Amino acid sequence: MFVIDCPNCGSRDQSEFTYAGEAHIARPTESENMTDAEWAEFVFMRTNTKGLFAERWWHATGCRKFFNMLRNTATDEIHAVYRIGEKPPKVTANLPLTPAGESSIGSGNDAVKIMTRDEENAS
Amino acid sequence: MNAVKNTPVRRSPLAHRTAMSAPDDVLHLSERAFDAKIVLRGLPEALGPAVAKVTGLELPSATRSTASETHRLLWQSPDEFLLLGPMDSESALMSALAVELEGQHVQTVNVTDYHTTLVLSGPRARETLMTLSTLDLHPRGFTPDQVAGTTFGHASGWLVQTVDDGAEGGPSFDILVRWSHADYLFCELTHGARAFGMPEAKPVSGELMEI
Ligand SMILES: [Zn+2]
Numbered sequence: 289m290f291v292i293d294c295p296n297c298g299s300r301d302q303s304e305f306t307y308a309g310e311a312h313i314a315r316p317t318e319s320e321n322m323t324d325a326e327w328a329e330f331v332f333m334r335t336n337t338k339g340l341f342a343e344r345w346w347h348a349t350g351c352r353k354f355f356n357m358l359r360n361t362a363t364d365e366i367h368a369v370y371r372i373g374e375k376p377p378k379v380t381a382n383l384p385l386t387p388a389g390e391s392s393i394g395s396g397n398d399a400v401k402i403m404t405r406d407e408e409n410a411s
Numbered sequence: 412m413n414a415v416k417n418t419p420v421r422r423s424p425l426a427h428r429t430a431m432s433a434p435d436d437v438l439h440l441s442e443r444a445f446d447a448k449i450v451l452r453g454l455p456e457a458l459g460p461a462v463a464k465v466t467g468l469e470l471p472s473a474t475r476s477t478a479s480e481t482h483r484l485l486w487q488s489p490d491e492f493l494l495l496g497p498m499d500s501e502s503a504l505m506s507a508l509a510v511e512l513e514g515q516h517v518q519t520v521n522v523t524d525y526h527t528t529l530v531l532s533g534p535r536a537r538e539t540l541m542t543l544s545t546l547d548l549h550p551r552g553f554t555p556d557q558v559a560g561t562t563f564g565h566a567s568g569w570l571v572q573t574v575d576d577g578a579e580g581g582p583s584f585d586i587l588v589r590w591s592h593a594d595y596l597f598c599e600l601t602h603g604a605r606a607f608g609m610p611e612a613k614p615v616s617g618e619l620m621e622i
Pocket residue numbers: 294295296297298347350351352353
């Protein structure tokens with residue numbers, strides 16, 4: 289759980305908010321000319337970044353407005369909150385992106401699951 | 412305070428409840444049914460002059476409310492306000508606002524029967540709210556006339572402080588809650604206040620969140 293600074297309401301608990309997916313994905317203007325594959329790309333495919341990620345949040349119980357957030361998905365550090373329609377601000381995030389120093393690519397679980405051959409044999 | 416819960420045409424969601432108090436006047440919980448409630452949507456530039464003319468109230472800034480003897484205006488979002496007025500005044504308010512807002516890109520909706528108002532007052536009111544809410548309810552964190560849309564247990568609602576902490580009898584808060592959640596929240600508040608000697612009310616249906 290973490291505290292989020294709503295651009296309208298101020299600091300509120302995460303439980304008041306709903307996650308609304310990756311930010312800055314524009315809806316195609318001529319969807320009638322798109323192939324199924326292109327449509328699927330728009331609807332389903334997300335970058336699923338580990339690290340600095342631009343995402344939308346919705347203040348469900350407060351102002352009920354959407355806004356954007358730059359969050360480090362590995363550490364949950366919130367680097368910036370900005371309004372819909374604005375470009376993400378320039379921020380500096382420290383790499384490697386997790387406290388444990390895991391790789392910034394791939395899932396955190398895989399990174400911590402790497403064991404030496406001796407350890408595998410022992411378990 | 413309006414204690415009416417039944418009229419020939421309507422019945423409040425808490426008509427089966429009576430006001431409850433903890434010993435030594437540390438806490439009082441009651442329902443104030445049938446306040447006129449009107450949602451105003453639109454840009455503040457458009458809504459401000461009309462509301463001022465009809466109620467005499469200025470539009471509140473973000474997370475605040477403004478109030479007179481008879482009316483209160485709550486900020487809900489940058490383009491949304493909730494106007495509260497005396498019982499049975501909603502039709503007159505709607506008509507007066509319609510005249511003032513004629514031709515403008517705004518919306519007014521009568522939500523009088525959507526919410527009811529729970530009134531929680533007394534020196535222990537803040538601590539009771541703390542058992543159900545994630546808000547910063549320290550007197551410096553939530554001040555008179557402040558407004559917050561939030562959740563209380565499983566029920567969402569709007570909280571506004573209507574009486575100062577320094578007042579005789581302690582602070583008072585209004586909680587606007589949906590009709591269907593009102594009984595749950597009434598009971599949940601008595602449950603949260605049991606440490607102060609409040610008798611517990613049991614919900615008519617469903618169960619409380621154990622806290
Ligand atoms: Zn908000």
